[in-house]
Amino acid sequence: MAKIPKNLSDKSMMGNYTEQITFENDIFAEEKIATRPVKSEKKASAAYVSEFFTPELQEKVGKALLELKVELYKQGIVDFDIKVARQDKQVILTAVPGKAYMKNAK
Secondary structure, eight states, X not given: OOOXXXXXXXXXXXXXXXXXXXXXXXXXXXXXXXXXXXXXXXXXXXXXXXXXXXXXXXXXXXHHHHHHHHHHHHTTOOSEEEEEEEETTEEEEEEEEOHHHHXXXX
């Protein structure tokens, strides 16, 4: 029996061996699937919104909404929606109870 050489690299140990693709090892095959970039209209339309919300403003609005959520939770309202309205120079966010709450209230 021949001696096995030591300290060989993986490439030198495997030589010219190539594995045949079967159903068992097909998931490990390195195939590059051509993908097309998806253009989203939401990103284009949301670009103007981010101009108004600075990080400081986002933090203020986020804190106010969190306080509102805690207050509604104390009242037993867990499911609610935010209604957005504009009056003259004001933008008003109003919490409206969700459909599940309205069914239970009747």
